[in-house]
Amino acid sequence: MLVTGVGGFVGSHVADHCLALGMEVVGIDDFSGGSAENVPRGVEMVIGDLRDASLVRSLWDRGPFNCIYHLAAYAAESLSHYIRRFNYENNLLASVNLLNEAVRHETELFVFVSSSAVYGQGTEPLTEQVLPRPFDPYGIAKYAFEMDLQAAHALFGIEYVIWRPHNIYGERQNIADHYRNVVGIFMNQGLRGEPMTVVGDGFQSRAFSHVDDVAPWIARSPLTPAARNQIFNIGAETSHTVLELAERVAAALGTPCRIRHLPARPEPSHLMVDHAKFRRIFGASEAVGLDEGIRKMAEWARGQKHRPTARFEGIEILRNLPDHWRPAR
Numbered sequence: 001m002l003v004t005g006v007g008g009f010v011g012s013h014v015a016d017h018c019l020a021l022g023m024e025v026v027g028i029d030d031f032s033g034g035s036a037e038n039v040p041r042g043v044e045m046v047i048g049d050l051r052d053a054s055l056v057r058s059l060w061d062r063g064p065f066n067c068i069y070h071l072a073a074y075a076a077e078s079l080s081h082y083i084r085r086f087n088y089e090n091n092l093l094a095s096v097n098l099l100n101e102a103v104r105h106e107t108e109l110f111v112f113v114s115s116s117a118v119y120g121q122g123t124e125p126l127t128e129q130v131l132p133r134p135f136d137p138y139g140i141a142k143y144a145f146e147m148d149l150q151a152a153h154a155l156f157g158i159e160y161v162i163w164r165p166h167n168i169y170g171e172r173q174n175i176a177d178h179y180r181n182v183v184g185i186f187m188n189q190g191l192r193g194e195p196m197t198v199v200g201d202g203f204q205s206r207a208f209s210h211v212d213d214v215a216p217w218i219a220r221s222p223l224t225p226a227a228r229n230q231i232f233n234i235g236a237e238t239s240h241t242v243l244e245l246a247e248r249v250a251a252a253l254g255t256p257c258r259i260r261h262l263p264a265r266p267e268p269s270h271l272m273v274d275h276a277k278f279r280r281i282f283g284a285s286e287a288v289g290l291d292e293g294i295r296k297m298a299e300w301a302r303g304q305k306h307r308p309t310a311r312f313e314g315i316e317i318l319r320n321l322p323d324h325w326r327p328a329r
């Protein structure tokens with residue numbers, strides 16, 4: 001098996017589960033977002049950038065791979081408006097490099113971790129039948145590659161499983177990331193004794209999904225014949241407002257819940273994703289509630305080195321960029 005983004009948050013958990021299922025795992029990551037510490041012991045590691053087509057080709061020296069799990073991406077959804085070229089090179093063209101080789105080498109199954117961002121400002125509840133209308137470059141790149149993968153399936157017969165997770169949080173998440181995700185940002189701010197920055201009024205709601213409710217099922221993709229050539233939403237069922245989330249994070253860290261509001265940005269106020277298809281085919285039910293998940297993550301985060309908040313170098317468009325994302329002068 002090949003796992004891309006194996007040094008990242010979700011990819012490292014997927015690799016853990018693949019190893020536990022007895023699979024041999026080759027992993028690749030350029031550590032632009034993840035780190036070597038995340039890579040599970042037992043993974044044969046390649047450090048490199050998937051935008052480099054010749055490097056991707058050379059991965060097959062360690063193959064063949066029956067299955068590819070593709071998780072590498074730069075997933076800062078809201079920032080993607082301002083880093084359009086980078087977004088498409090990293091999230092779309094790099095994926096195409098991988099698919100080209102998978103087709104050439106007759107890889108049996110391509111597991112693609114897409115995102116519920118493909119739905120855009122969709123009406124709820126979002127089932128897999130809803131026509132995606134992504135509204136930011138990140139969601140557009142994910143949807144474009146979903147379609148490219150389906151086109152490759154139609155012509156070359158390569159099989160696929162496409163996952164559309166949402167709002168994943170948990171241990172090994174990069175909590176120093178300045179641009180995502182809200183749980184990690186709150187946890188980092190809480191640990192540093194800073195107020196939690198809430199975008200808008202904080203009454204927008206999301207279902208936050210613990211990684212243990214997502215990664216084991218992605219790993220099982222090749223073992224579930226009914227999942228072949230299907231798309232699945234995956235994640236938690238119960239929604240919470242962002243303000244509720246801030247309170248839960250503060251409670252888990254044992255710190256006062258101080259809030260600083262930032263200007264609102266265009267985003268759906270509520271998002272309700274339907275997981276009935278996933279639960280039917282995989283026989284899965286939600287295992288980790290928000291309180292338990294936040295407690296587990298807080299326990300892990302307390303033991304982490306204090307990492308500085310990382311900023312993205314190379315913003316392409318400064319126009320309308322939120323002030324708190326502006327590069328320091």
Ligand SMILES: NC(=O)c1ccc[n+]([C@@H]2O[C@H](COP(=O)([O-])OP(=O)(O)OC[C@H]3O[C@@H](n4cnc5c(N)ncnc54)[C@H](O)[C@@H]3O)[C@@H](O)[C@H]2O)c1
Pocket residue numbers: 004005006007008009010011028029030031032033034035048049050051070071072073074075090094113114115116164165166167168169173174181
């Ligand atoms: N975390 C979420 O809430 C969430 C929700 C929906 C979808 N996803 C998708 O899940 C996948 C994993 O996300 P994550 O949260 O673990 O992010 P992450 O940043 O922790 O992991 C992504 C990994 O990919 C690596 N990477 C990025 N570009 C690369 C490149 N060009 N070459 C090689 N490696 C590269 C990064 O270094 C990082 O380790 C992504 O595809 C993301 O779009 C995540």
